[in-house]
Amino acid sequence: xxxxxxxxxxxxxxxxxxDGIVRAVDGVSFTIEPGQVLGIVGxxxxxxxxxxxxxxxLNDAKFATSTGEVLFRGEDLLKAPGARLREIRGNEIxxxxxxxxxxxxxxxxxxxxxxxxxxxxxxxxxxxAYARALELLKAVGIPRAERRIDDYPHQFSGGMRQxxxxxxxxxxxxxxxIADEPTTALDxxxxxxxxxxxxxxxxxxxxxxxxxxxxLGVVAxxxxxxxxxxxxxxxxxxxxxxxxxxxxxxxxxxxxxSLPRLDMNVERLYQIPGQPPSLLNPPAGCRFHPRCAYAMPxxxxxxxxxxxxxxxxxxxEACHLDAETKARRAAELVSSLMxxxxx
Amino acid sequence: xxxxxxxxxxxxxxxxIAVTFVTYVIFFLVxxxxxxxxxxxxxxxxxxxxVKHFLGLDRPFYVQYGKFLKRLVLEGxxxxxxxxxxxxxxxxxxxxxxxxxxxxxxxxxxxxxAIPLGIFSALRPRSLLDRAAMIYVLIGxxxxxxxxGLVLSYVVGFKLxxxxxxxxxxxxxxxxxxxxxxxxxxxxxxxxxxxxxxIVVAGTYVRFVRAExxxxxxxxxxxTARAKGAPEPTVIRSHVLRNAMLxxxxxxxxxxxxxxxxxxxxxxxxxxxxxxxxxxESIGRFDLPVLQxxxxxxxxxxxAFSLVVDLLYAWIDPRIRLT
Numbered sequence: 001x002x003x004x005x006x007x008x009x010x011x012x013x014x015x016x017x018x019d020g021i022v023r024a025v026d027g028v029s030f031t032i033e034p035g036q037v038l039g040i041v042g043x044x045x046x047x048x049x050x051x052x053x054x055x056x057x058l059n060d061a062k063f064a065t066s067t068g069e070v071l072f073r074g075e076d077l078l079k080a081p082g083a084r085l086r087e088i089r090g091n092e093i094x095x096x097x098x099x100x101x102x103x104x105x106x107x108x109x110x111x112x113x114x115x116x117x118x119x120x121x122x123x124x125x126x127x128x129a130y131a132r133a134l135e136l137l138k139a140v141g142i143p144r145a146e147r148r149i150d151d152y153p154h155q156f157s158g159g160m161r162q163x164x165x166x167x168x169x170x171x172x173x174x175x176x177x178i179a180d181e182p183t184t185a186l187d188x189x190x191x192x193x194x195x196x197x198x199x200x201x202x203x204x205x206x207x208x209x210x211x212x213x214x215x216l217g218v219v220a221x222x223x224x225x226x227x228x229x230x231x232x233x234x235x236x237x238x239x240x241x242x243x244x245x246x247x248x249x250x251x252x253x254x255x256x257x258s259l260p261r262l263d264m265n266v267e268r269l270y271q272i273p274g275q276p277p278s279l280l281n282p283p284a285g286c287r288f289h290p291r292c293a294y295a296m297p298x299x300x301x302x303x304x305x306x307x308x309x310x311x312x313x314x315x316x317e318a319c320h321l322d323a324e325t326k327a328r329r330a331a332e333l334v335s336s337l338m339x340x341x342x343x
Numbered sequence: 344x345x346x347x348x349x350x351x352x353x354x355x356x357x358x359x360i361a362v363t364f365v366t367y368v369i370f371f372l373v374x375x376x377x378x379x380x381x382x383x384x385x386x387x388x389x390x391x392x393x394v395k396h397f398l399g400l401d402r403p404f405y406v407q408y409g410k411f412l413k414r415l416v417l418e419g420x421x422x423x424x425x426x427x428x429x430x431x432x433x434x435x436x437x438x439x440x441x442x443x444x445x446x447x448x449x450x451x452x453x454x455x456x457a458i459p460l461g462i463f464s465a466l467r468p469r470s471l472l473d474r475a476a477m478i479y480v481l482i483g484x485x486x487x488x489x490x491x492g493l494v495l496s497y498v499v500g501f502k503l504x505x506x507x508x509x510x511x512x513x514x515x516x517x518x519x520x521x522x523x524x525x526x527x528x529x530x531x532x533x534x535x536x537x538x539x540x541x542i543v544v545a546g547t548y549v550r551f552v553r554a555e556x557x558x559x560x561x562x563x564x565x566x567t568a569r570a571k572g573a574p575e576p577t578v579i580r581s582h583v584l585r586n587a588m589l590x591x592x593x594x595x596x597x598x599x600x601x602x603x604x605x606x607x608x609x610x611x612x613x614x615x616x617x618x619x620x621x622x623x624e625s626i627g628r629f630d631l632p633v634l635q636x637x638x639x640x641x642x643x644x645x646x647a648f649s650l651v652v653d654l655l656y657a658w659i660d661p662r663i664r665l666t
Contacts, residue, residue, distance in 0.1 A: 056570060058566060058569055058570060086572045086573070086574055087572065088572070089569070089570055089571065089572035090570060090571035090572035090573075091572055094570070094571075095570040097563060097566065097567060097570075099563055102562065102563040102564065103563045103564055103566075103567045104564055104567065105564040105567070105568070105582050105586070106564070106586065106660075106661070106662055107585050107586055107659070107660060107661060108581075108582075109661075116568075116571065116573070116581075117571045117572075120571055120572050120573055120577075121572060152661040152662070154661070154662045165567075168567075168571070
């Protein structure tokens with residue numbers, strides 16, 4: 001295998017707050033290959049966004065400290081000086097944010113905001129930057145792009161603004177795009193369009209993508225590899241097919257059980273009981289144990305490490321449960337979803 | 344746009360009638376006898392009646408109000424002072440430049456203090472500069488303007504002798520008898536009053552600018568700008584400041600309008616006979632036409648500046664359309 005594009009090793013990010021230290025990311029490691037799509041799934045506050053903001057160096061330096069390594073083509077971004085990070089941001093690593101309504105500056109025209117991204121990284125004439133902006137607006141499917149380039153953000157709908165954000169992310173042909181819940185703020189029909197667009201452009205541009213989401217459907221549609229995060233840690237990871245065919249962590253079971261399905265008639269969607277733990281003072285042992293239906297005494301004391309327990313050597317999870325139970329429960333869940341699909 | 348302007352002007356008219364009417368009503372509710380004051384201490388009762396008739400004060404107040412409106416609309420005249428018989432128009436034209444010098448001079452100082460200070464404290468919260476700025480804000484907000492004015496005129500004007508302690512000099516059309524005149528003398532006399540007003544007003548502005556900048560810094564589009572790789576000065580200049588300054592524009596416009604009605608304390612401390620001083624004087628003498636003149640001028644100033652603010656706002660904020 002070639003050198004990974006991004007290699008995150010034992011990343012820990014802490015925020016000092018008035019109430020104490022919050023470990024928002026606690027020992028997260030993953031790699032992403034060029035052109036690959038990595039899905040990071042988890043509830044709000046599980047540390048998925050902070051992980052990516054840390055990669056970008058966009059956490060507020062006054063309150064956040066990070067340790068570990070973030071190797072981008074072998075260069076540790078955590079140790080890189082600010083000027084080098086600015087060179088990389090928007091150029092080699094670009095980011096798409098959750099809320100397109102607020103992510104564009106209301107007082108500047110769309111064209112100017114797109115061209116700015118070019119001009120920050122390339123010494124080209126303004127005209128050429130605008131030409132590139134126009135090209136990208138067309139690529140993301142903005143109708144009458146020649147005219148709309150002189151519009152302000154408020155003249156665009158949410159979906160159109162997210163297209164503009166995608167254009168902005170792609171404009172310098174980055175190697176890695178971090179999409180932080182890119183469809184969460186959009187309505188369902190627009191979500192599907194934006195996802196399809198992202199997937200097509202990702203293939204055209206050959207960029208790798210980290211897709212952060214709490215929506216398993218988005219992951220199933222777009223990702224190659226999946227990471228499931230819970231309370232600042234990775235609890236399960238594997239190939240997307242493996243994760244969906246044989247989920248092995250009780251938290252992942254909960255996530256899957258709570259997926260709404262059009263083709264199934266269920267009385268109530270499954271709900272994971274309780275709340276995600278406070279990261280100020282996380283529970284000892286496995287962090288999921290207070291909400292886990294399978295919790296054993298050992299779960300309260302010992303923190304499980306990520307380990308391969310099934311047949312797929314790339315599929316790991318952090319759970320004390322024995323392999324047979326995991327396999328049996330996964331099979332039950334998947335078959336119930338399958339039979340549901342057939343009825 | 345045109346429709347908007349017409350609607351605004353109609354509103355201004357309504358406001359104008361309301362303001363002048365209320366002034367009239369209040370004036371006639373006060374148990375005083377302006378004719379007695381105008382006629383002088385030793386006047387006989389017959390003489391007072393004569394004066395009363397001459398001034399039109401023996402008519403019902405709505406008749407007087409109607410006459411006042413008619414004269415204003417047809418002749419553009421605010422009438423004559425009860426006491427000095429001078430034209431109110433002239434009186435206002437004399438006093439307004441004094442107050443305007445004070446207000447605009449102070450506003451220039453306010454903005455040149457508050458904008459940089461507010462921005463720097465927002466960028467470095469809890470730093471030494473920020474704390475110093477916040478202490479200044481506290482002082483500026485808590486200390487009364489006349490106290491600051493008195494202290495400044497005593498220390499800077501009297502003890503150090505750097506500036507005059509009172510008086511006003513015309514810039515243009517200097518009267519023959521005047522002891523001073525011209526741009527230099529004008530500025531030399533205005534510096535202390537303007538500074539006093541600025542110190543008082545700037546406190547609020549520092550806090551306001553700081554809050555707006557901090558608020559804007561946490562906006563998503565600022566994060567977007569950083570994610571594009573923009574260096575911090577560019578982020579601040581291009582993405583933070585323009586957005587943060589929008590509400591400041593409103594505040595400046597409103598305050599100018601408000602202060603033009605007269606900054607009474609500061610005018611008094613520095614012996615400036617501007618609109619504030621004129622208003623106080625006319626109240627003391629029950630000189631309704633002059634008081635009415637000051638009120639009308641103040642109302643027009645507020646109406647005009649809120650219109651200017653709205654137009655300016657539509658120009659700098661593309662989201663706002665005047666309809």
